[in-house]
Every structure is written in structure tokens, then in C-alpha cells.
Amino acid sequence: MTPLIDLTGRKILITGASRGIGREISVLFSKLGAVLCLTARGEDGLRETVSMLEGEGHSYYPFDFSKPEGIADFAEKVCRESGPLDGLVYCTGITKDRPIRMTTPELMEEVLRVNLAAFVELVRQCSKKGRYNPGMRIAALSSVASFFGKKAHLPYSASKAGMDAAVRNMAVELAERGICVNSIAPGMVNTEMYREYLKNNGGAEGAENQRLLRRQYMGIIEPSCIADAAAFLVSPAARFITGITMPVDGGLSSI
Numbered sequence: 001m002t003p004l005i006d007l008t009g010r011k012i013l014i015t016g017a018s019r020g021i022g023r024e025i026s027v028l029f030s031k032l033g034a035v036l037c038l039t040a041r042g043e044d045g046l047r048e049t050v051s052m053l054e055g056e057g058h059s060y061y062p063f064d065f066s067k068p069e070g071i072a073d074f075a076e077k078v079c080r081e082s083g084p085l086d087g088l089v090y091c092t093g094i095t096k097d098r099p100i101r102m103t104t105p106e107l108m109e110e111v112l113r114v115n116l117a118a119f120v121e122l123v124r125q126c127s128k129k130g131r132y133n134p135g136m137r138i139a140a141l142s143s144v145a146s147f148f149g150k151k152a153h154l155p156y157s158a159s160k161a162g163m164d165a166a167v168r169n170m171a172v173e174l175a176e177r178g179i180c181v182n183s184i185a186p187g188m189v190n191t192e193m194y195r196e197y198l199k200n201n202g203g204a205e206g207a208e209n210q211r212l213l214r215r216q217y218m219g220i221i222e223p224s225c226i227a228d229a230a231a232f233l234v235s236p237a238a239r240f241i242t243g244i245t246m247p248v249d250g251g252l253s254s255i
């Protein structure tokens with residue numbers, strides 16, 4: 001029987017691949033046969049991810065998405081060297097938690113630039129003629145923060161809500177080129193981002209984490225669960241799914 005998810009020979013660009021969820025997605029996609037182009041700022045992290053991959057032909061391109069003016073050249077180089085893409089997964093993301101009184105225009109701009117504007121620009125560049133194969137599938141890492149309010153979370157939350165809105169608009173417009181676009185909204189995932197959150201919020205036993213766990217009643221999510229969802233969304237098995245935000249949140253958005 002043919003497996004439901006088979007990425008054999010599919011060229012996929014994965015951003016945020018130097019650690020965390022992006023690394024987990026990279027490793028899984030390589031096991032499913034994909035040929036990967038990885039990016040993030042940290043070259044050491046990228047090299048380490050590449051060393052964990054199965055298969056041949058993977059490449060990496062250190063790049064800083066806080067400089068959107070460089071994305072045109074970056075995308076041109078990746079697509080010229082790797083050939084047209086079959087998939088793109090945008091895992092790049094930053095958090096800058098501040099109360100509203102400290103949420104300056106500069107802070108808003110910084111978070112929106114990396115989490116949202118760079119994503120839009122990368123899709124704009126990669127959906128140019130000759131840079132993608134028909135049926136290209138795009139998945140972006142959003143967050144349940146897109147749906148819910150929380151103290152000191154405004155810039156991140158707004159950036160992810162913007163991403164989900166961008167995905168719906170891209171889906172409508174890019175369907176005529178055969179491109180599907182979706183996002184994934186994880187709850188708390190066991191990565192450096194979560195460990196940093198614990199450090200700043202009283203640790204695992206602290207009231208804030210315990211409050212979260214009452215809502216995310218299935219427990220903290222392992223990065224492999226997000227990788228499974230991403231594999232489905234970029235595979236032909238999801239070919240009629242576009243413009244959605246898929247929660248992978250251990251039940252958080254159900255209560």
C-alpha cells in the first residue's frame with residue numbers, strides 16, 4: 001500500500017531550521033524523501049540540522065529575515081540553485097513579550113517584520129514564475145496566540161493573527177497558480193521558546209504554566225507532533241485543503 005504521506009523528491013524550503021520545530025520538521029521531511037533547502041541565521045545550527053537529515057542533496061543558506069530587503073536575492077539564489085520548489089514551510093518566529101505601556105512602535109515593527117512581513121515577502125518571491133512547481137504547498141507556523149488574548153503578548157499575538165489573515169488571502173489569490181497555503185496554530189511546544197517562557201514566568205510549577213496546562217489539557221506538545229501536521233499539509237494528501245489555520249494545541253482552543 002502507498003503511504004499516505006510521501007515527499008519523495010519534493011524540493012522544500014524550510015525556514016527557522018536551525019533548531020526547535022523547524023529542525024524537527026526538517027528531519028521528518030528528509031525521512032519522507034524530501035530534498036531540503038534550510039535557512040535561519042545560525043550557521044552552526046543549520047549545519048547540525050543537515051547532519052541529522054536522511055537522504056542526499058540537502059543545502060542550507062544562512063539568512064536574516066529581519067532584513068526583508070534581502071529576501072528577493074535570497075529567494076532568487078535558492079530557487080536558481082535548487083530548482084523550482086514544491087513546498088515552503090515558514091517556521092521563523094520571535095517573541096517580545098512586553099506590557100502595552102512598553103509596546104513601542106519600534107517593538108511592534110520588529111516583531112511584525114520577522115513574523116509577518118518577511119513571510120509575505122518570501123511567498124511573493126517564491127510564487128514568481130519558474131520558482132515553483134504546480135501544486136506547491138505552503139505551511140506557516142502561526143500560534144494559538146492568534147486567537148486568544150494574554151497579558152504582555154500583543155506584538156506576537158498580532159503578528160500571528162496577521163499571518164493567518166495573510167494565509168487566507170494568499171490561498172484565494174494563488175489558487176490560480178495551483179499553490180495552496182495554510183497555517184498551523186500550535187499551543188505550547190517543548191522547544192527553547194517554551195523553556196524561555198517558563199524561565200520568565202515562574203517555572204514549570206509556577207501559576208502561569210499551571211493555568212496554561214489546565215487549558216492545554218493534553219499536556220505540552222512535542223515538536224514531532226507539529227512536524228507530523230506540517231508533513232500532512234505540504235503533502236499531496238492535503239491537496240484540497242487551502243486557506244485554513246489548523247490548531248495543533250492539545251485541546252487548548254476547545255475550551
Ligand SMILES: NC(=O)c1ccc[n+]([C@@H]2O[C@H](COP(=O)([O-])OP(=O)(O)OC[C@H]3O[C@@H](n4cnc5c(N)ncnc54)[C@H](OP(=O)(O)O)[C@@H]3O)[C@@H](O)[C@H]2O)c1
Nearest residue numbers: 016018020021040041042064065092093143188189191193
Ligand atoms: N514553541 C512553542 O511553544 C510555539 C508555539 C506556537 C507557535 N510557535 C511558532 O513556531 C515557530 C518555531 O518555534 P520554535 O519554538 O521552534 O522557536 P525557536 O526554537 O525559537 O526557533 C526559531 C527559529 O527561527 C529562527 N529565527 C529567529 N529569528 C530569525 C531571523 N531574524 N532571521 C532568520 N531566522 C530567524 C531561529 O534561528 P536563528 O536564531 O539561528 O536565526 C530558529 O531557527 C515560530 O514561528 C513560533 O512562533 C512556537
